[in-house]
Amino acid sequence: MSRSRVRGWWKWAAVVVVLLAATVSMTAGSDASNGTETYDVVIADGRVMDPESSLDAVRNVGIRRGKIAVISTGPLAGRQTIEARGLVVAPGFIDLHQHGQDAENYAVRAGDGVTTVLELEVGVADVDRWYGEREGKALINYGASAGHIAVRMAVMHDPGGLLPSGDAAHRVATTAEREEISGLLEKGLKRGALSVGLGPAYTEAATNQEILEVFHVAAKYHASCHVHIRVSGPPIEGNFSGFEEVIAAAAITVQSTGGPNVAQELHMIADARSRGMDVTTESYPYTMGMTSIQAAMFDHKEEEPAAYYASLLWPATGEHLTKESFLQYRKQGGMVIVPGNTPENVHVAVVSPLTMIASDGFLAKGHGHPRTAGTYALVLGRYVREEKALDLMTALKKMTLMPAQRLEKRAPMFKDKGRIRVGADADITVFDANRIIDKATYEKPLQYSEGIQFVLVNGVLVVKDGQLVDGVFPGRAARAPVLNEKLTP
Numbered sequence: 001m002s003r004s005r006v007r008g009w010w011k012w013a014a015v016v017v018v019l020l021a022a023t024v025s026m027t028a029g030s031d032a033s034n035g036t037e038t039y040d041v042v043i044a045d046g047r048v049m050d051p052e053s054s055l056d057a058v059r060n061v062g063i064r065r066g067k068i069a070v071i072s073t074g075p076l077a078g079r080q081t082i083e084a085r086g087l088v089v090a091p092g093f094i095d096l097h098q099h100g101q102d103a104e105n106y107a108v109r110a111g112d113g114v115t116t117v118l119e120l121e122v123g124v125a126d127v128d129r130w131y132g133e134r135e136g137k138a139l140i141n142y143g144a145s146a147g148h149i150a151v152r153m154a155v156m157h158d159p160g161g162l163l164p165s166g167d168a169a170h171r172v173a174t175t176a177e178r179e180e181i182s183g184l185l186e187k188g189l190k191r192g193a194l195s196v197g198l199g200p201a202y203t204e205a206a207t208n209q210e211i212l213e214v215f216h217v218a219a220k221y222h223a224s225c226h227v228h229i230r231v232s233g234p235p236i237e238g239n240f241s242g243f244e245e246v247i248a249a250a251a252i253t254v255q256s257t258g259g260p261n262v263a264q265e266l267h268m269i270a271d272a273r274s275r276g277m278d279v280t281t282e283s284y285p286y287t288m289g290m291t292s293i294q295a296a297m298f299d300h301k302e303e304e305p306a307a308y309y310a311s312l313l314w315p316a317t318g319e320h321l322t323k324e325s326f327l328q329y330r331k332q333g334g335m336v337i338v339p340g341n342t343p344e345n346v347h348v349a350v351v352s353p354l355t356m357i358a359s360d361g362f363l364a365k366g367h368g369h370p371r372t373a374g375t376y377a378l379v380l381g382r383y384v385r386e387e388k389a390l391d392l393m394t395a396l397k398k399m400t401l402m403p404a405q406r407l408e409k410r411a412p413m414f415k416d417k418g419r420i421r422v423g424a425d426a427d428i429t430v431f432d433a434n435r436i437i438d439k440a441t442y443e444k445p446l447q448y449s450e451g452i453q454f455v456l457v458n459g460v461l462v463v464k465d466g467q468l469v470d471g472v473f474p475g476r477a478a479r480a481p482v483l484n485e486k487l488t489p
Helices: 103-110 127-134 148-156 175-190 208-220 241-249 259-274 306-310 323-332 343-351 371-386 392-399 401-408 412-416
Strands: 038-050 055-064 067-072 077-083 088-091 093-095 114-124 141-147 196-198 225-227 281-283 288-292 335-339 355-357 428-431 452-457 460-464
Touching (some): 038 392, 088 093, 088 392, 103 114, 114 127, 114 196, 114 225, 114 452, 141 148, 148 175, 175 208, 196 208, 208 225, 343 355, 355 401, 371 392, 392 401, 401 412
Parallel strands (some): 038 088, 093 114
Antiparallel strands (some): 452 460
């Protein structure tokens, strides 16, 4: 498959956008600027860009105990100094939509400038267990939602992996099962899940009533919902049924596959926001998507024309499918790359002021979708530098401040992410704006982006001089406050 200049398929996502005014603090005393105080790390002479305050100037940044301690026009002394002259110093990128949550995926995300990756669409069933498995072992920050898909699979004993392939996809839940699903989602929110994830596209037997009950649980805990909307048959321009289901249920947040209706649905979201509804979106810049071949959307596809199967790419081998291989892999299970959108629709989505940038990333043993390794560098290299479709500050805002603001009401820790200001977490990405570019392709998805020179997570270098740093695990849990089970929320 040839690599397209603008590759993109996009997905919507839920967001509360709370605009916070903050001023970047400069040095507060002579000690910080005359070299008598030593910081753990100093980023020297970089072009500091903060989307919250609109700071865009050459500054020195001093870091102490994982926090930004000072931003100075004068020189600073550090135990470790990063020379950033000619480079952009930006908040670390925050990805709200990342399915790969292991060491392999964390490494390629760091190589693309990402410092926080969140599984908010599919989510997890056991929040405590999921966070516990990663504590002290993560290269970058991590977090998850309480996931309707995952919980439904647990309640219905579905045999699927990331996505359901049995009853959770195909059977209407009983009243007792719906009550158990709601109870487990509520438990996850009490245990600090960042939000609620759900995907009617993958749980097609879930009724409108069941989806509404999920939104009720989320609203009770002031949590946003991240939704992969229901798909009814092939994408048809003007058919908004899945989109309308979510808007009607929620007025909270939406993440969806827009298909041929991207421009129309963006207009609908803008209109809803003008009426006080809390809806924004996310996008990723690729025309192809990826999902489980056992997903319900592939049911009853046994008699499609040959061109349909040929449009599907099996990333594990790089082959385009035939009817025979499609049926074989349906039984076997695994991820498949599928046509998703047109370059024109992707462009509309990426440049819209409503959208954040997210990846929907997932790799397994080097196989998967190039969006995992290249999403952020692609936007900065192609949309910003080459096409000038976005200015650099706006692109950074979509990658940093907007995702942080989306979550900070429920998880106040995000008030210290997505910013370059005194007191913020030292999650920082330093890159060469004149050179940054994605390298991952559909055939070779495990190729690291170029131009990402330094990445710090909680003040610790995880990328240095464009190379991953071995043996460091500074990533921390991104989590909402855990509620006492005895307290009424």
